[in-house]
Amino acid sequence: MFPFQFTKAPDEASALAAAASGARYIAGGTTLVDLMRETVERPAAVVDINALPYRDIDLQATRLRVGSLVRMSELATHQGVRSQFPVIAQALELSASAQIRNMASIGGNLMQRPRCLYFRDVSAACNRRVPGSGCAAIEGRNRTHAILGTSDSCVATHPSDLAVALTALDAVVITRDSSGEHRIPLSDFFRRPGGTPDQEHNLSAGALIVGIEMRVVPEGRRSGYVKVRDRESFEFALASAAVGLDIAAGKVRAARVAVGGVGTVPWRLPAVEQALVDRTAGPDLWREAASHAADGAKPLSENGFKVELVKRTVERQLATVAGLP
């Protein structure tokens, strides 16, 4: 780890000022400390934002707002969230370990960086870490990498489970910078790698995430998250699915479907959703709709299995969520 200056911001203005001078925000630290130790991240200054007042979980009749410094475990145990948005609680409890969920913040979860081994190995070529250096994964060990949203520059999978659930729910990221407050729909928040994989988000320079917000919807109440992985717990997804359904009189009225473990960003599946709406609920529909889950996929040398896996993951989760009381 390289030496750095450390300050603790007593309020938002000092945090923004520190960031304007080049400091990196730290909240839970579970990603940043790890990457600083590996020298992937080398900030000259770090500003601790844990004293800022973004700690509330505010569930109203029509919307949920979550402060960015709420910890993963806090959000997962919130009774209102568990009943109105089971997909959020499940995505969180299937993430990381109990210890890390007690540390990691919701804002930091959105900002976590890829788990690609070449990104984390400073001796390997990685366009995300060193723009222009190449991508060792494309011709290397890429079994866990993405099949959707990839480019010739980068094929790293987005690691967050929570972001997949939030993408399905059309959540909005609330940020503040020197020009005031901004609202960024999650669908515009994450950038696909394209030719600039080092630019991961559409955040203005020095912006601070203060919270996330989403509407309370019927598909939130009937929702759930499934995660398929190499071991049963404490592992990243090979494929995951966040599904929310509104079903009445045997028909699907509205559907929300997003997948993880397969995309360079959390991946919404509008084609699957369109195939579901106004159709009669049942196994045939789940299979037909899920057949679109890998549309546009470009498998790499070792991850072709994800094409079929993500379809089956979506099909299974459609059936599971439809079967909920």
Next chain:
Amino acid sequence: MLAGCGEDEQANTATSSVVRVRINGEAREITVDNRTSLLDMLRERANLTGTKKGCDQGACGACTILVGGQRIVSCLTLAVMHDGAEITTVEGLERNGRLHPLQQAFIDEDAFQCGYCTAGQIMSGVGCIKEGHTGSDAEIREWMSGNVCRCGAYTNIVTAVANAARNT
């Protein structure tokens, strides 16, 4: 590996900080290089070596401690982030010479072989019991998945946590 955590190093005020914490009830004031993990501060500066360093990347759980009563991995957080914190390590579990019920359960159930992961398992188990995730063996296994045991003592660890939960 221990970059910046030795006390003999000349303190650079731009890149070091004073941390005031209560560790197992005792007030401590320690000047650390900003790079020092909470784990390294406990082991190398507070001389509490019960907390173990396994992977140093949050994957094994050997360094689990309680901060403000919540279990965390002390390797993935900086000591300077914990000014004012209340910290409990495995050395702080006993009361008046009597082991914590989970420590005793680990002995009674033979829940370890080499013992390297044990302090982390016990601290994590204390958190697991407090959080109420001991309803079944499967639930304990899921909520203890942040702690790896290379000897494979999992069966007896689960039994120890379940028994301690019943008797707490």
